[in-house]
Amino acid sequence: MIRFIKPHLSKINVIVTIALLLIHFVIKESTHFFSLLYYTFPLPLIICAVIFFSFFLNKKIRRNNLLLACLLLVVWLGRSFKINTSEVIQETDIEIVFWNATHKRELEDVFSRVENIPDIVVLVEYHAKELEADKLRFPNYFFYWHADSEIGVFSKKPINIKRVLVAKDETAIINFETNQLNFYAIDVGSSLIVFRKEQINFVMKSIKINKKAIVLGDFNLPLESKYLEDIKLNFNNVLTEKGNGFRETWFWNLPLLSIDHIWVSKDLRIVNAEKIGTFKSDHSMIKTVIRD
Numbered sequence: 001m002i003r004f005i006k007p008h009l010s011k012i013n014v015i016v017t018i019a020l021l022l023i024h025f026v027i028k029e030s031t032h033f034f035s036l037l038y039y040t041f042p043l044p045l046i047i048c049a050v051i052f053f054s055f056f057l058n059k060k061i062r063r064n065n066l067l068l069a070c071l072l073l074v075v076w077l078g079r080s081f082k083i084n085t086s087e088v089i090q091e092t093d094i095e096i097v098f099w100n101a102t103h104k105r106e107l108e109d110v111f112s113r114v115e116n117i118p119d120i121v122v123l124v125e126y127h128a129k130e131l132e133a134d135k136l137r138f139p140n141y142f143f144y145w146h147a148d149s150e151i152g153v154f155s156k157k158p159i160n161i162k163r164v165l166v167a168k169d170e171t172a173i174i175n176f177e178t179n180q181l182n183f184y185a186i187d188v189g190s191s192l193i194v195f196r197k198e199q200i201n202f203v204m205k206s207i208k209i210n211k212k213a214i215v216l217g218d219f220n221l222p223l224e225s226k227y228l229e230d231i232k233l234n235f236n237n238v239l240t241e242k243g244n245g246f247r248e249t250w251f252w253n254l255p256l257l258s259i260d261h262i263w264v265s266k267d268l269r270i271v272n273a274e275k276i277g278t279f280k281s282d283h284s285m286i287k288t289v290i291r292d
Contacts, residue, residue, distance in 0.1 A: 010061055013053040017068070020046045028226055032195040039196075042222065042256050043076045079224070080255060084242045086272035093271055093289045094179055096120045098216040098262055100283035106130040107154055109280055114287055117141075119156050120178060124187040124218050126152040146174055151185050153178075165206055169194040173206045180292070181268075182209045186217025196220065200227040210234035212292065215263040218283065223247065223258035235263035238273035238288040245275065249284040253277040262286050 020041055029035035041049075047069050054065035095118040097110055103125050110121050117138075128145045131152070135143055144153040146164055149172030153159055162182075163175040170189035175182070184207055188199050200221060207215060215235060221227060223237065239247040239258070248255035260283055264270055269291040276285040 009053070009056050010058075013057060013061065013065070017046075017050055017053070017065075020049065029197065032197075035196055036192060039222065039257070043072060043079075044254075044256055047072045047076065080246050080248060080258070082240065082243045082245065082247055084244055084273075086242060089271055089289055090291065093291050094119045094181070095287065095289050096122075096214065096216070096262065097285055097287045098122045098260065099285040100124050100218045100260060100281060101126045102281040102283065103127050103150070105280050107134050107152075109278075110285065113276055113278055113280075113285060117156075118154075118287070120183070121152075121154040122183070122185045122216055123152040123154075124150065124172075124185070126150050128152055142178075144174075144176065146172070148172075149174065149187060151187055153183075153185065155179070163206075165202075167199070167202055169199060171199045171202055173203060175206070175208075180212065182213040184213070184215045184217075186215060186219060188218060188220040190220050196225070197227055200225075204230050207231075210265050211267050213265040214268075214290070216261065216286075218260050220259050223261065231263055235265055236270060238262045238264055238270050239275060239286065242270045242273040242288070243275060247275065249275060249286065250282060252279065252282045253284065260284065260286055262288050264288070264290055268292060 023034055023037050024043060024046060027034050028038050050065050050069045054062040057065065097114060097118045099110060101123045106129065107121060111117055127150065131143060131145055142155045142159045144159050144161060149166050151172055151174050153176060155178045157178050160177040162177060165173040169191055172187045174185040186203055246255035248258045249260040250257045271289040271291050273288040276287055278285060
């Protein structure tokens with residue numbers, strides 16, 4: 001096999017590289033099949049593939065590969081690495097944390113990692129094993145947990161649940177109100193069988209309010225996805241607007257995909273935003289402070 005492949009490495013390098021670049025920058029999610037390839041090969045992995053091939057090529061082609069890798073690295077850094085200035089936090093500002101708890105983690109893991117008690121915490125893939133104990137520990141605060149969707153909400157102020165929607169593909173939406181703001185807690189199903197387009201259409205149609213509203217959750221969809229263009233019309237992404245460093249939230253602190261999001265309606269002010277890495281989940285936390 002190696003003897004057969006070696007004489008054709010240059011052609012394989014060109015074909016694979018062009019195919020990956022076309023999928024990432026041009027074809028994207030035009031079909032279900034291409035969407036799976038698009039999500040599987042984010043730009044960092046394409047850069048690694050280009051560099052990997054260069055080790056087995058002659059000097060001329062190796063140089064071209066390394067130049068291409070440098071160009072793609074610049075594109076990736078320009079798109080994903082953010083440098084923003086934060087504002088001074090005021091007492092009336094609202095601190096919000098979102099995290100995919102991966103079926104194992106509890107509110108205490110959030111409090112210890114952010115080193116305080118935020119105004120609002122939303123967890124997905126949350127088993128709530130310690131929920132009753134947390135209610136006793138924080139009797140003046142408010143809790144909500146939806147067992148079927150495994151979405152949990154913690155708030156320092158009362159929570160008004162307005163709608164709960166769970167699709168057959170396990171995509172779930174909890175629409176609730178607290179602090180005089182509307183929230184949409186999202187957990188998009190991770191099944192590879194279901195086309196993300198259908199799931200995101202379900203989510204977008206469920207967002208009825210785009211003023212004083214916050215949409216947050218695990219979208220299982222990168223920030224560059226064309227299916228997020230609609231939400232960008234009325235909402236700002238907190239890590240894009242006020243984050244620092246890489247905005248990718250997955251996988252195990254490696255900046256591969258931005259699949260966890262907090263979107264804030266454009267009438268609200270994003271004071272600051274932070275991606276918080278942790279090895280307690282393969283997803284990073286997102287913390288933001290907003291001002292009405």
